Amino acid sequence: MTVRVPRKVALSRLDAKARTRRRSEPVAHVNKTTNPLGPAGTRATTAQACLGKTPGPGSPAGGDITGWQDAALFAQANSLDAGLSRCHLIANVLGGRISNNLVPCRQEGMNTSTDDLWDSMWDYESEVRDEVAKLGFGEEDAILYQATPEYLDATSTISVRVTTSAVIEREDGSVEELFTDVDIPNTLADTGRFDLGN
Helix, strand or coil: CCCCCCCHHHHCCCCCCCCEEEEEEEECCCCCCCCCCCCCEEEEEEEEEEECCCCCCCCCCCCCCCCHHHHHHHHHHCCCCCCEEEEECCCHHHCCCCCCCEEEEECECCCECCCCCCCCHHHHHHHHHHHHHCCCCCCCCEEEEEEEEECCCCCCCCCCEEEEEEEEECCCCCEEEEEEEEEEECCECCCCECCCCC
16 A cells, blocks of 8 residues: 655645544444454544644543454453553554544554564654654654554454554655555564454
């Protein structure tokens, strides 16, 4: 997937307060492995943020999000101690709010990494946060950050991976890729095992 960089006029059409856009799509059951099945609902899809020098306020993750009970059952069935998290598609530190912005994930894996052994969402979110904090990042510069969960099929409640991209548009209209189409699997650490995706 290629991120097309809209001009600043288009970027400014994102939510005026947080300058984010979070999308969702219908899913037949918010939990598909529970007994009884969960009710119909939605799952998070592409989330975008237009970030300037001062990202807006975010919100902490929480709640019984789509797929959360499925993730807990998966962990129990595979004798995995804890390690589950609610990953923001647009990070809290980048102004991510929880509505249509959370997916179940491996805490040590997709969400964070230890000792830089693998790349996690936090690594790329930190790269974006650090970029906007640089002295050379001007008041009229912007970063378009995008995170898209990939699901196995239309019934899936938990993504198998999230793909992230970030591009910088400078005040003069020039564009720089910070990173493009980075796939972050929803697995345990760097093992490639225990993929939560269903």
